[in-house]
Amino acid sequence: MIAQTATPRVVLAKIGLDGHDRGVKVVARGLRDAGFHVIYAGLWQPIEAVVQTALDEDADWLGISLLSGAHMTLVPPLMEQLRKNGLDHVGVLVGGIIPEKDIPKLMDLGVRSVAGPGTTIPEIVQRLHKAEDHESVEDLIRRFRDKDRRALARLLTLASRGQSLDALRHELASRPTPRRVVAFTGSGGVGKSSLIGRSAELLRSKNRSVAVLCCDPESPLTGGALLGDRLRIAKPADDAGVFIRSLATPGGQQAIAKNLDVMFGLLGAFGFDTVILETVGAGQGDTAVREQSDVLVVLLQPESGDELQWEKAGLLEVADLVVVHKADLPGSDRMAAQVHEHLNLPGARPIPVLKASAAKGQGLEELWAKIDEHPG
Amino acid sequence: MASPTIEVEKRPSVAELPVPDRADPATTVSNVPIAPLYTGQDLARLGVTESESVGVPGQYPFTRGIHKEMYRGRLWTMRQFAGFGTARQTNERFRFLLEKGQTGLSTAFDLPTLMGLDSDCPQSRGEVGRLGVAVDTIDDMRTLFSEIDLERISVSMTINAPAAIVMAFYLAAAREAGFDWHKLRGTIQNDILKEFHAQNEIVFPPEPSVRLVIDLIEFCTQQVPQWNTVSISGYHIREAGSTAVQELAFTLADGIHYVEECLKRGLDVDQVGRRLSFFFNAHNDVFEEIAKYRAARSLWADVMRNRFKARDESAWKLRFHAQTAGCSLQDRQPEVNLMRVAYQALAAVLGGCQSLHSNSMDETLALPSEHAVTLALRTQQVLAYETGVTNTPDPLGGSYFVETLTEQMRRQAEEYFERIDQQGGMLAAVDAGFFRREIAEAAFVYQKSVDKREKIIVGVNAFEEDEHKSLDILQIDEGPEEEQLRSLARLKKTRDNRAVERTLSDVKRAAERKENVFPALMEAATARATVYETMSAMAEVLGRHETGGLS
Numbered sequence: 001m002i003a004q005t006a007t008p009r010v011v012l013a014k015i016g017l018d019g020h021d022r023g024v025k026v027v028a029r030g031l032r033d034a035g036f037h038v039i040y041a042g043l044w045q046p047i048e049a050v051v052q053t054a055l056d057e058d059a060d061w062l063g064i065s066l067l068s069g070a071h072m073t074l075v076p077p078l079m080e081q082l083r084k085n086g087l088d089h090v091g092v093l094v095g096g097i098i099p100e101k102d103i104p105k106l107m108d109l110g111v112r113s114v115a116g117p118g119t120t121i122p123e124i125v126q127r128l129h130k131a132e133d134h135e136s137v138e139d140l141i142r143r144f145r146d147k148d149r150r151a152l153a154r155l156l157t158l159a160s161r162g163q164s165l166d167a168l169r170h171e172l173a174s175r176p177t178p179r180r181v182v183a184f185t186g187s188g189g190v191g192k193s194s195l196i197g198r199s200a201e202l203l204r205s206k207n208r209s210v211a212v213l214c215c216d217p218e219s220p221l222t223g224g225a226l227l228g229d230r231l232r233i234a235k236p237a238d239d240a241g242v243f244i245r246s247l248a249t250p251g252g253q254q255a256i257a258k259n260l261d262v263m264f265g266l267l268g269a270f271g272f273d274t275v276i277l278e279t280v281g282a283g284q285g286d287t288a289v290r291e292q293s294d295v296l297v298v299l300l301q302p303e304s305g306d307e308l309q310w311e312k313a314g315l316l317e318v319a320d321l322v323v324v325h326k327a328d329l330p331g332s333d334r335m336a337a338q339v340h341e342h343l344n345l346p347g348a349r350p351i352p353v354l355k356a357s358a359a360k361g362q363g364l365e366e367l368w369a370k371i372d373e374h375p376g
Numbered sequence: 377m378a379s380p381t382i383e384v385e386k387r388p389s390v391a392e393l394p395v396p397d398r399a400d401p402a403t404t405v406s407n408v409p410i411a412p413l414y415t416g417q418d419l420a421r422l423g424v425t426e427s428e429s430v431g432v433p434g435q436y437p438f439t440r441g442i443h444k445e446m447y448r449g450r451l452w453t454m455r456q457f458a459g460f461g462t463a464r465q466t467n468e469r470f471r472f473l474l475e476k477g478q479t480g481l482s483t484a485f486d487l488p489t490l491m492g493l494d495s496d497c498p499q500s501r502g503e504v505g506r507l508g509v510a511v512d513t514i515d516d517m518r519t520l521f522s523e524i525d526l527e528r529i530s531v532s533m534t535i536n537a538p539a540a541i542v543m544a545f546y547l548a549a550a551r552e553a554g555f556d557w558h559k560l561r562g563t564i565q566n567d568i569l570k571e572f573h574a575q576n577e578i579v580f581p582p583e584p585s586v587r588l589v590i591d592l593i594e595f596c597t598q599q600v601p602q603w604n605t606v607s608i609s610g611y612h613i614r615e616a617g618s619t620a621v622q623e624l625a626f627t628l629a630d631g632i633h634y635v636e637e638c639l640k641r642g643l644d645v646d647q648v649g650r651r652l653s654f655f656f657n658a659h660n661d662v663f664e665e666i667a668k669y670r671a672a673r674s675l676w677a678d679v680m681r682n683r684f685k686a687r688d689e690s691a692w693k694l695r696f697h698a699q700t701a702g703c704s705l706q707d708r709q710p711e712v713n714l715m716r717v718a719y720q721a722l723a724a725v726l727g728g729c730q731s732l733h734s735n736s737m738d739e740t741l742a743l744p745s746e747h748a749v750t751l752a753l754r755t756q757q758v759l760a761y762e763t764g765v766t767n768t769p770d771p772l773g774g775s776y777f778v779e780t781l782t783e784q785m786r787r788q789a790e791e792y793f794e795r796i797d798q799q800g801g802m803l804a805a806v807d808a809g810f811f812r813r814e815i816a817e818a819a820f821v822y823q824k825s826v827d828k829r830e831k832i833i834v835g836v837n838a839f840e841e842d843e844h845k846s847l848d849i850l851q852i853d854e855g856p857e858e859e860q861l862r863s864l865a866r867l868k869k870t871r872d873n874r875a876v877e878r879t880l881s882d883v884k885r886a887a888e889r890k891e892n893v894f895p896a897l898m899e900a901a902t903a904r905a906t907v908y909e910t911m912s913a914m915a916e917v918l919g920r921h922e923t924g925g926l927s
Binding site: 016017018019020021022025026029030043044046068069070072073074097099100116117118120121122189359 | 487490491493499501506577578615616617703706740741809819820824826827837844852
């Protein structure tokens with residue numbers, strides 16, 4: 001039996017066409033501040049995509065926000081899909097404009113809680129207490145060997161919490177590892193998630209399966225975290241060849257989550273060809289990410305002004321590849337030339353400098369050719 | 377094994393709490409501190425002068441209103457936003473509202489239409505006709521306005537991503553019905569930037585989205601001279617949780633971006649400027665709202681005259697529609713919403729709006745019932761005919777308090793303009809998630825203050841009643857969806873599908889060449905191409921905007 005002492009994981013999503021996201025964003029912030037790990041899946045989510053997010057993210061709770069009045073059309077198939085995927089244990093919370101007469105109908109469908117207008121954040125926090133967990137590690141590992149995706153998701157949670165590590169390491173000792181673990185790092189806003197999304201598309205088109213681990217910082221005060229990167233990684237709802245998992249990284253200096261080696265092992269053993277690690281804007285001199293990956297890709301974007309801020313970030317020194325992203329912006333050629341000049345001094349290890357743009361879909365093939373030919 | 381629980385602050389039930397004291401220190405809804413007293417010294421400190429900052433109604437900088445006589449000359453237009461089910465049903469509601477004395481129409485489209493989808497798209501299931509009227513083709517548009525004299529009644533249409541297509545439907549439908557484009561009056565919202573900031577009804581990426589906005593402005597400025605080509609909207613920004621100053625600043629910044637794009641295209645600033653209109657929220661804080669409208673007028677007059685060098689005075693005038701704040705309405709004790717709406721409408725009128733929608737008391741629960749929408753309209757009529765607030769323009773002009781607030785808001789808005797410029801301009805700031813972050817932060821701060829009872833909401837966190845009284849609300853059943861699907865299927869069989877394909881490939885070609893797509897859209901509309909077919913033709917060239925995220 002696994003003791004559940006850790007932070008509940010809550011997936012929040014909007015289904016249907018309605019774009020009113022004030023409520024869901026406020027709830028996301030409030031739950032983070034109350035110590036939850038919150039994964040926001042974004043707007044316009046197809047039901048299949050929401051269910052897969054809940055599965056891959058090992059959600060304890062799934063919060064659905066609906067202000068369009070379409071809840072009686074959309075919630076029944078959602079509940080059915082959850083059941084079909086063995087996710088009966090995931091507590092479903094429906095928020096938004098829900099007429100009183102529909103509340104009993106939703107509860108009959110298996111919805112655990114309904115939060116209408118006027119519900120306060122503390123009230124929602126109180127409702128989302130943690131459900132008990134009765135699965136043993138042995139059982140999970142057995143199911144993992146049978147390619148049970150939910151077991152994979154659960155084991156990743158255990159690894160991230162530092163639980164049952166010996167059993168997991170033992171299991172993974174003789175299992176295959178991923179072909180490539182590629183880390184994408186760079187400061188906030190440089191477009192890591194969008195470039196990873198495009199990379200996943202490219203790898204899928206070559207029939208390579210891909211798992212993405214997105215790291216976001218958790219609050220040093222509450223231990224809560226708001227994990228929103230996955231929503232920039234567009235993928236078809238029904239593609240089992242893509243696995244996206246959000247990870248909270250401990251507060252402080254570290255830019256990456258704990259026990260990544262075990263998580264990579266789990267993903268490799270499960271059959272994922274390539275693992276992509278997205279890290280939060282790695283701080284100055286933080287090179288922990290280097291040790292965890294086969295190939296480290298550092299993203300930069302064209303900056304205004306003459307001062308080259310990146311010179312200060314010791315990270316460039318350990319990069320295997322540098323990508324000047326948003327290459328459609330002015331100044332990208334100049335920047336690529338300057339970075340190339342700076343890094344490729346005579347006698348130094350040659351570091352390729354490439355240009356790419358996720359928005360325009362440019363430079364992806366070249367980038368992955370370089371990644372694949374890198375000795376690792 | 378014990379299941380762990382999250383530590384939460386134990387919150388006593390409202391009944392256990394004492395009736396709250398007045399908030400101390402006093403702040404506005406947007407958390408702006410208010411001094412105990414305002415005097416002439418505040419105006420002197422801020423450099424507010426009667427001749428320059430305040431002025432007189434009808435003259436630059438129009439702080440006191442865009443007309444000399446304001447409502448003595450002509451009342452505001454009472455325009456209730458309406459739409460549900462099929463075009464036939466909404467047409468009936470329109471005619472009902474006109475019979476009740478409403479003086480303009482305002483069209484709410486359903487979510488599939490707003491998102492550029494047809495009723496038969498799989499994503500539309502359950503949403504057809506639910507929050508507005510379903511319009512798939514020009515034929516729906518003709519039904520929507522049948523038996524309504526479009527040369528006499530002005531029509532507003534709230535639509536953005538597919539605005540150019542829907543406008544083409546309207547113009548083609550009006551032509552088929554024999555109306556003269558030169559006599560058509562109305563407004564199309566056509567404001568995509570606030571969708572990226574707040575409202576999320578987005579289809580194409582920012583840059584081509586803005587290009588479409590300008591296509592419509594260009595075409596209608598030339599061909600439909602009395603039409604408001606864009607309604608630059610702060611309403612949704614505020615509904616998403618912004619402060620009053622953010623609403624003001626982001627809206628005007630959007631307006632500035634549109635004008636810049638028009639000028640890049642070589643359009644005449646006077647011609648374009650005359651047909652721009654604005655749309656603001658009317659929230660709870662009466663004086664903050666009044667100051668916001670006054671600041672908006674003088675800022676815009678300055679921008680148009682001094683930055684863009686418009687020479688025609690009518691291009692300096694900020695004309696605006698106001699809607700009372702939907703986000704302020706509560707589902708507890710819903711009849712109390714009547715009072716909220718009345719005070720908000722008062723603020724809009726004291727602030728000099730040109731047209732006004734007053735929300736119905738049941739709008740947190742559903743689309744308004746006929747009873748509720750009648751009361752909402754009557755609220756405006758009482759304001760107009762009984763209260764005397766229309767008797768003189770800008771009755772609060774010269775108030776130490778209101779003039780101080782107005783000047784403070786002007787300055788804070790200008791600070792935001794600078795911050796946007798520093799990030800590389802509007803589209804760079806959109807791309808960086810600046811607006812979304814600012815708004816989400818303000819929304820969170822506000823919710824926390826409500827949860828902590830620092831802000832009191834009657835019936836919600838104070839003065840609560842145990843008994844939950846509900847209203848009779850409008851029910852929309854599945855009927856309209858089925859009816860709409862049948863008529864769309866019928867149309868697709870009977871129209872000339874080769875003409876549809878030909879006109880759609882013309883739309884695509886115009887988009888590829890970055891020509892104004894509007895003339896091609898008119899042809900596609902006339903050939904009975906649907907909203908989704910036309911959007912798809914354009915998306916092949918323009919791309920689709922994929923995400924709607926936290927930032």
